[in-house]
Amino acid sequence: MRTARTRSSFLLTAALILIVLLQMGCQTTDDSWERVQAAGVLRVGLDPTYPPFEVDDGRGVYGLDVDLAKAIASDLGLDVQFVYFGYDGLYDALATEQVDVLISALVIIPERTRDFAYSEPYFNAGEILIVPADNTTIETMEDLGGQTVAVELGSLGHVEATEWAKRVEGLEIITFSTADEAITAVQQNNAHAALTDAISGRLFLRENDGLKRLPESVTVEPFALVVRSEDEQLLTTLNKSLINLEQTGQLSQIMSEWLDS
Incomplete structure (x- = not known):
């Protein structure tokens, strides 16, 4: 019985070594x-x-x-x-x-x-808030209580603003066909802020004066x-x-x- 157990132990060890060697052979070097x-x-x-x-x-x-x-x-x-x-x-x-x-x-x-x-x-590329250049009161979405935010209809900004409206009392959402139209509403004093994706927002500001984007993004889209x-x-x-x-x-x-x- 002692000899049988020794032989069995040897076979098990050999099998384990074989498995390890096979696994090592299957691994590819990351070069x-x-x-x-x-x-x-x-x-x-x-x-x-x-x-x-x-x-x-x-x-x-x-x-x-x-x-x-x-x-x-x-x-x-x-x-x-x-x-x-x-x-x-x-x-x-x-x-x-x-x-x-x-x-x-x-x-x-x-x-x-x-x-x-x-x-x-x-x-x-997440959503950002765009406000008048002389704004000193709006720093985050939480500051939009009792005010209006312009968004592109059906956009991620629209979805995000809808969620914020459930938490911020008096936040009113105004929808437009495009992101540029939403930002223009702020430019023309028809909205207090616009919520738009960072690309559209920054490109609009590149060509237009009188507005600024707030430094903190509202959402993250990396x-x-x-x-x-x-x-x-x-x-x-x-x-x-x-x-x-x-x-x-x-x-x-x-x-x-x-x-x-």
Whole structure:
């Protein structure tokens, strides 16, 4: 019996070692950053139909994301290659390794994190409040009690304002067909504030005087870079580059150039 138990123990140990070796053999080494670095080129996938983030006018692609990609590539000592896809084809292109990273005004989608990984956010496209430039009383949505807020009908701003109206007494919502019309209502003193997405709001302020956006966003809609989930090394490198661009002021400069006056 002692010999049988010893033999059984040996076989069990051997089986466990075999399982571990098989698992190790199935694991792939993450060389994503070394691969990009060796190629000397960061392949960036984008949909060039979304100004001011990326647009191709027939003479080449330009926009906020384009400048961001160039800044990241320069920071990492790489060239950059832009590869165009329709919006619906971006993630498939990344999954099939046609590109290394997506930089295309993409919102973080938790449901996709099984196959893809997102960088730290580089832009918040969430809802912002726009008020008259001389306003000193409205600092948050809570200050709109007994006042009017203009929104685009059916927009996320409309949904958010509706929720706030349940909590802020006397908050009145006025709807318009477009975000620009909602902001114009504030400009013409027909509303106390407008709640709109950060892109529409900042672009309007870029071309119009007499208004300002409040510094704190009402909601969060983060834009981020996207890589394959297994490319952790590349993601870490890209995040470090984003931090560096933020610390040196380059990121803010790019944002201001495309979204502010």
